[in-house]
Amino acid sequence: MFAVSSFVTSIIMAIIIGGIAGWAAGQIMKSNGSLVRNIILGIVGAFVGNLVLGLIGIHGSGFLGSIIVSTIGACIVIYLGRVLSK
Template identity: 40%
Template sequence: MEGVGWIAAIIIGGFAGWLAGKLMEARYGILLNIVLGIVGSVIATAILAQFHIEVAGGRLGYFVTGFLGACLLIFVARLVRR
């Protein structure tokens, strides 16, 4: 995640996690939304790297990968809970 500072990562990750929670109809708090967005971004970036897909850098790329990764994490969490 080059080019995105810690504060920007928290803000963008929180927004990506919040948006993923709204889309997936998950009811999590703001802290978990931030964690979902940041961790989701790391996971989505790693998965995309395995397929040799590079996401554009900067805030928009971080937001997109955070959103996709957070949706993936919510989906997997629902599978595990059932």
């Protein structure tokens, strides 16, 4: 039962952090979108941000660190989307 509760908590936290990071990246990059788009963007941004920042030795920890890394990653994803759509 504990493992299921921990998994559910992790999913909920990923959605919350993704939503905040996606919204922040949308504001920074002047890219408006729906709540679902922002959540997806933030979650994908978390993976991208951890990969890119990890390569240069920067790691975010805790709630705030996760939001910062996810926001940076989401900004990268928005930028790449703009470049590839041209």
